[in-house]
Amino acid sequence: MTKKENLLKGFVKENPLFVSVLGMCPSLAVTTSLENAIGMGIGVFFVLVLSNLLISLIMSNPKLAALVKPVRIPVYIVVIATLVTIVEMVMHAYLYDLYKSLGVFIPLIVVNCIILGRAEAFASSNKPIDATLDGVGMALGFTGALVIISIFREFLGAGSITVWGDLSLNLGFIFDFLGIEPIAMFVQPVGAFLSFGLILAALTAIGNKRIEKAALNGVKANG
Amino acid sequence: MHIQLGEVINMNNGLKSGLVLLVLGIICGTLLAVVNSLTALDIQKNEEAAQFAALEEFYNIDDYDLSVVEVNDDVDSIFVLRSKTDNSIEALGYLVSGKGYSDVLLQMMILIEKDFTVKGYSVVSHSESTGFGVDILENDFGVSIITDLSGFDSVAGVTRTSEGIQECFYIVSQRVTGDFGGDLDD
Amino acid sequence: MDNIIALAFTAFIAENIILSQFLGICPFLGVSTKRSNALGMGFAVLFVMLISSMLTWVLYKYILEALSIEYMRTIVFIIVIASLVQMVEIFIKKVSPGLYKALGIYLPLITTNCAVLGVAILNISKEHNFLEMIVYTTFIGLGFIFVMYIFSMLREKIDKAPVPKAFRGIPIALIVAAILAIIFSRFGGII
Numbered sequence: 001m002t003k004k005e006n007l008l009k010g011f012v013k014e015n016p017l018f019v020s021v022l023g024m025c026p027s028l029a030v031t032t033s034l035e036n037a038i039g040m041g042i043g044v045f046f047v048l049v050l051s052n053l054l055i056s057l058i059m060s061n062p063k064l065a066a067l068v069k070p071v072r073i074p075v076y077i078v079v080i081a082t083l084v085t086i087v088e089m090v091m092h093a094y095l096y097d098l099y100k101s102l103g104v105f106i107p108l109i110v111v112n113c114i115i116l117g118r119a120e121a122f123a124s125s126n127k128p129i130d131a132t133l134d135g136v137g138m139a140l141g142f143t144g145a146l147v148i149i150s151i152f153r154e155f156l157g158a159g160s161i162t163v164w165g166d167l168s169l170n171l172g173f174i175f176d177f178l179g180i181e182p183i184a185m186f187v188q189p190v191g192a193f194l195s196f197g198l199i200l201a202a203l204t205a206i207g208n209k210r211i212e213k214a215a216l217n218g219v220k221a222n223g
Numbered sequence: 224m225h226i227q228l229g230e231v232i233n234m235n236n237g238l239k240s241g242l243v244l245l246v247l248g249i250i251c252g253t254l255l256a257v258v259n260s261l262t263a264l265d266i267q268k269n270e271e272a273a274q275f276a277a278l279e280e281f282y283n284i285d286d287y288d289l290s291v292v293e294v295n296d297d298v299d300s301i302f303v304l305r306s307k308t309d310n311s312i313e314a315l316g317y318l319v320s321g322k323g324y325s326d327v328l329l330q331m332m333i334l335i336e337k338d339f340t341v342k343g344y345s346v347v348s349h350s351e352s353t354g355f356g357v358d359i360l361e362n363d364f365g366v367s368i369i370t371d372l373s374g375f376d377s378v379a380g381v382t383r384t385s386e387g388i389q390e391c392f393y394i395v396s397q398r399v400t401g402d403f404g405g406d407l408d409d
Numbered sequence: 410m411d412n413i414i415a416l417a418f419t420a421f422i423a424e425n426i427i428l429s430q431f432l433g434i435c436p437f438l439g440v441s442t443k444r445s446n447a448l449g450m451g452f453a454v455l456f457v458m459l460i461s462s463m464l465t466w467v468l469y470k471y472i473l474e475a476l477s478i479e480y481m482r483t484i485v486f487i488i489v490i491a492s493l494v495q496m497v498e499i500f501i502k503k504v505s506p507g508l509y510k511a512l513g514i515y516l517p518l519i520t521t522n523c524a525v526l527g528v529a530i531l532n533i534s535k536e537h538n539f540l541e542m543i544v545y546t547t548f549i550g551l552g553f554i555f556v557m558y559i560f561s562m563l564r565e566k567i568d569k570a571p572v573p574k575a576f577r578g579i580p581i582a583l584i585v586a587a588i589l590a591i592i593f594s595r596f597g598g599i600i
Contacts, residue, residue: 021579024438025523028431071240075247077491077520081484082251086258089480093265100348104530107483111521113435189429189590197576197583205575251484259480320536328535 006130010137017145018203022113026105027146028192035162037150039098041143043106047083048115049135052123054079056131059124076119084110114142153195157186273347277332278302278316281343287313297394303407313337315402321390329387333395337403339369369396413544420548426524427556428590433524437557438582447561449508450515451554457497458525461490462546465529486529494520524553
């Protein structure tokens with residue numbers, strides 16, 4: 001796999017949220033606003049990239065790897081938990097409003113299956129540079145997925161999209177034009193499950209169409 | 224002989240692993256202690272800023288002598304606003320937490336003037352997890368004199384939040400007479 | 410007493426761990442149609458939740474707070490949970506190899522179950538006393554089992570129904586979860 005393929009696979013082909021369906025818990029909760037989605041994305045990015053890098057560095061050293069192997073899962077967990085705690089403290093100090101919005105989901109990054117999953121499946125058996133690229137790609141893919149869903153939910157549910165802090169895009173005029181109110185249920189638990197279900201179904205349908213097209217082309221080519 | 228050797232090797236492995244985890248734990252603990260010392264001050268400032276913002280909504284702090292009493296008992300702390308001329312208490316800002324039946328822990332700032340009227344209040348923080356959305360209301364809850372809570376009007380549809388607010392008002396009403404009457408003068 | 414009953418009700422339905430708080434989604438979506446597996450999984454989670462919440466609560470109140478190292482909360486909590494799950498695994502393997510085999514990969518995955526760590530942290534952030542912590546955790550766990558059970562029954566029916574191709578599997582499961590979520594959220598107004 002080339003370095004470029006390694007980086008880009010997390011965007012679409014192996015998108016952790018849409019394809020592997022990992023990291024659902026925080027996703028349902030933080031996609032109520034774009035700001036929250038971006039904030040969670042930043043946190044996950046920091047933890048995933050550094051954890052992949054650190055774990056790859058540890059496991060690349062034969063002596064260390066041999067020491068760590070029998071207890072590698074606890075070791076990964078401690079490393080990840082440390083990184084998550086740093087994110088917690090930094091957000092608490094410098095991004096206070098985001099910290100309050102994301103609440104319990106910041107410490108819960110430590111049990112986000114994506115991070116432990118990549119550590120075990122990729123970082124532990126690849127070189128540090130590759131592990132870092134993998135982390136970057138997966139984190140950006142995850143954030144992208146969160147952004148898409150939060151734009152969908154926030155627009156339909158609140159009529160505006162909060163980009164960051166006081167910067168927000170008020171699209172209420174679209175609703176006024178259509179003569180309806182924003183559909184509040186989209187920013188509630190119901191809407192979370194509904195949005196995810198609809199978006200995943202849409203993506204599956206698109207994926208299926210592509211497979212059919214490819215199969216059709218294959219048949220044509222073979223005459 | 225064989226078995227004993229095997230057991231010894233296993234123990235050594237277990238010991239090795241334990242040691243690895245211990246060393247790792249110490250490294251991580253130290254790292255976090257360092258980060259903590261860097262961020263702790265800013266964290267405290269953030270928490271206090273929310274409280275002072277609530278106070279400053281209703282009073283110009285510069286017009287008074289402000290002191291903060293840490294209580295950490297029925298109320299969390301009391302912001303005492305004394306007159307600059309005769310040091311008597313003009314108003315008290317109560318930082319108080321309550322959750323009623325609903326398990327939504329609210330921290331409020333309730334401002335009481337020396338004639339026991341409720342100057343104002345605001346919710347400083349709450350413990351609801353993301354996804355709920357606490358409706359923090361621009362509502363006066365029907366309480367104008369803190370010692371008379373009979374008019375407390377909880378708003379339909381947000382009963383769970385109202386319960387926490389009601390408990391906060393109740394706690395304050397229990398101690399307000401004593402505080403203005405001299406309990407705080409020492 | 411009223412307080413405790415309201416707390417139990419809230420934990421079970423109004424603030425249901427899966428349908429309101431979005432914790433424990435992974436096992437929820439992965440639950441098999443075999444109801445016995447859903448129940449076995451549920452009770453394993455309840456057990457780990459309860460013991461870990463008790464241990465973490467005590468550790469937080471009497472060690473972390475006393476030493477002013479509250480920031481170590483996440484690390485300490487997850488280590489407690491991981492160790493507990495490891496011990497439960499060893500125990501079940503010895504006592505009931507059949508159950509161990511049936512639970513398979515889902516047993517070690519309890520460590521990464523957001524609900525377990527989530528409840529431990531929520532007990533602290535909601536400033537529960539010991540009794541409130543026990544009641545809250547127990548009913549959160551029971552709520553988890555309840556929803557998992559209902560869902561495994563529904564999934565059985567769904568798997569036999571003519572679902573559009575794009576919706577099969579997770580998407581339709583999420584739509585059904587949405588309907589369950591509305592039903593559960595209506596109960597919030599009762600308190």
